[in-house]
Amino acid sequence: MAENARVSGHRTLTGLLKKAAAEFPDRRALALSGKYELTHGRLDELVDQAADRLLRLGVRRGDVVALTFPNTIEFVVAFLAVIRARATAAPLNSAYTADEFEFYLSDSESRLLLTPAEAASNSASVIAAAKLGIPRVAVCIDPSTLSVSIAGNLLVDEHQSDSSLSSVINDADDVALFLHTSGTTSRPKGVPLTQQNLGASTQNIVGVYELSSTDATVIVLPLFHVHGLLAGLLSPLTAGASAVLPAAGRFSASTFWADMRAYGATFYTAVPTIHQILLDRHASKPETDYPKLRFIRSCSASLAPAVLDRLEKAFGAPVLEAYAMTEASHLMASNPLPHRGPHKPGSVGRPVGQEMAILDENGVIQRANANGEVCIRGPNVTKGYKNNPEANKAAFGFGWFHTGDLGYMDSDGYLHLVGRIKELINRGGEKISPIEVDSVMQSHPDVALAVAFGVPDDKYGEEINCAVVPRDGASIDEAEFLRFCKKNLASFKVPKRVFVADSLPKTATGKIQRRLVAEHFLAKVSAAKVPKFGA
Template identity: 75%
Template sequence: MMESLTLTGLLKQVAGEFPSRRALSVSGKFDLTYARLHQLVEGAASLILAGGIKAGDVVALTFPNTVEFVIMFLAVIRVRATAAPLNSAYTADEFEFYLSDSESKLLLTSQEGNEAAQAAASKLKITHATASLTQAEAEAEAEVNLSLIHSEPDPHSVAKLVNEPSDVALFLHTSGTTSRPKGVPLSQLNLASSVQNIKSVYKLTESDSTVIVLPLFHVHGLLAGLLGSLGAGAAVTLPAAGRFSASTFWSDMLKYNATWYTAVPTIHQIILDRHLSKPESVYPKLRFIRSCSASLAPAIMARLEEAFGAPVLEAYAMTEATHLMASNPLPENGPHKPGSVGRPVGQEMAILDENGVQQEANVSGEVCIRGPNVTKGYKNNPEANKSAFQFGWFHTGDLGFFDPDGYLHLVGRIKELINRGGEKISPIEVDAVLLSHPDVAQAVAFGVPDDKYGEEINCAIIPREGSDIDEAEVTRFCKKNLAAFKVPKKVFITDSLPKTATGKIQRRIVAEHFLAQISTAKVPKFGA
């Protein structure tokens, strides 16, 4: 029973149950079975021990989405150390912050290395090592190499190590869209619980297969795409380029018999746009498509379902909950409701007012959770812990309500709600209306300071290719579909919007950008 309380134990169980099934592929290059993946992880774990890493040490990893990343990530947590995956696009200053905040002892990169990460590690006197998999004709001959060995690896040293549910296995930072990123330690128990929740709600089994479209340094791709699949004995394919490519996505999905995929709304929109401009001759028959990490407008959901003939299940997740908190069910388990993020999965959830009193159906309050998947607290941040853990619950910072069927509807981040003269406006609701216009490809509503009302609502849109939609048309459409006080007073038309590494539009940065540009006639590109 202890094995199922740790992710490492769960994966060992699966390797024993499905040794010859495909676990991990790199598109067009090679496949690894569960037995082979397990051997490679154990071998890499003995190299890490020989490199001087001990239980409780933090190892930072910065890789594209490669097989080396998967093996090294699992090997780090196997030796009871903590894996801290980092975005390889960070600047040297950002790497310096994340490496020092996580107190990393070692930086692992691919053989090509990462200049910015290495510069930061060297400044902080953190050892750097590279990991590579020797490409062999037969996958059975592939071997992991690590450029940091203090002593001869002892294969028996790993066998003696027992992973505990309380071991901190993963260290991530919140995306920090409203404040300085907070460090989130997640235990083996948190990871195992989340994987079980993902498996159960989507009924993932060894017959399933997916292609990873999201970066594995983020909790969505790592937990829902990769670990949820591996914990079910299902197959995972990594794109050959090491990252999502719209041009190879469907051929990979077909070639590897994919049954589902999970993505953020921005990527769903890219996939949809490609379908409209360059449709495939044939699409795989999918059990479901999953959307998470940002609000999916009902209009986009309807277009996805129509285009690909599969139910689109919107879910709700956050790093502190080791990803999944709520999800719309598969069709056989109940209706999926557009505009709702579904029902709680594997944890308790309540809507609380500011005094900690639970609210009835249809009454908004803060979404709060507790369960074995929830972090025990932020690292070295007593202030954040004090406000996040109150009345025996973890407070998400999201405003929402349950409908009478127990489905959660999110109103928005508490800090992002727009207060226009006392009238509270949910930017998510305005986003959904903007995105239902056939000529709008991407959209975001945001609050700006206003002398008369305190705050006023503006929006920015990216038009669909070939469309000549203007500000007047957007305003007319909003007046028809929104209460007068919710209609954006200014519409910016642009060809780019700032996004996080996972494709989530950064509402606060959009607001700052357009406020700064308000006096100029032409709106420049972001980053220009």
């Protein structure tokens, strides 16, 4: 184990995990609530076993391996095994439709699909993989023996494979993780993140929150997102701490606090929607006792100051807002722990682990309190989008990565966000491309034009609405139209309200002015009948 840590290097995520396993072999690393636990030492052994098996199946350095699981220990072991084998893990949301799986599997150039053993042959992911000719492999952990099995189609003849884990040395430049981030003017963009990116980010998170082997958390966010994966799972593991997975494989407000107490949790990280759900339950059905937490973390969407105040009063812990994005391997800025500095209401905190600057349109760094685009650079930042030179040209300029967010740095170095250049809809931390929703809506046979837009929402921060223009001679039945959307979009991308209009405002070049559409229908939301534009 010590040798593997040495050859992997502490600039890599794999090296950091090996180091934690060597230092804390008998401490709990993972638990499936109420069922079984894995120590850091045992987790390391299972990951190596699974990685060796993947190599013998034919997985090689640079191969993209897609994974679609609920939040299970099988996912964690499979994910870490893929990157240990020097391949690239591409976690996917199991709520995707078959068409969406087909796009993401194709765009990532996945060579293999890993699923739970119980995944049905008619599930969307399996159907899409079969259509694309991508082999599927099932992953299962036996809770009685704590052993892992990986069974399925081979990429090579196993008897002819001469690869074994003993010859595999992880490198900082290995692409370990591939995620998609939605764009507003194009299809979703593929973000490759290296072992160094992930290693740097986990160390940034460990450092700013002072995570140690005495910490524990309950994971409430899906692990196919960078927030849950990096801040909820991987950072605690590299610190020798532990993470608990809910028995149901997903967040449940009814069991959350019981799990937090049972496993001695010291913090949790979540999106504002989860915080609001926990506050609602606290108001209607409070716990008799809440655990003593070091902090509560909020990220991925704006947290209202009033909600922050309620969280601190309800659960007796400081709430630390943070700022993150996929291209930065998650964390970019965070409010500090109380003994490290003040929390500033309305601020997402100070830069963590990378350089940050506010630039004007000419690339000039702005003075304190002057607005501009938030830009970053550092070892946690992706080197560029996959096969997308146009997006890279737009995102990388003047030696910086451009986030697309507008903000300013105050005289104390705290970042304040004031708006978005991009038009992404941020629904409870889910970043949704309106262009993607537009495309599906406009494939409806009765729709001539369609545009999706975000509207303020108390629970999710933003919700999706849409405006549609029927084809000549056609009419739009809202219920039928929404059924169509539900069939072709993941549930969180389906508009919650449909406005039918005679026309939509456009630029001189014919581009629909999304912002004007949103402003118009928000202003007319209480009207019984939606008037024409200009009426």
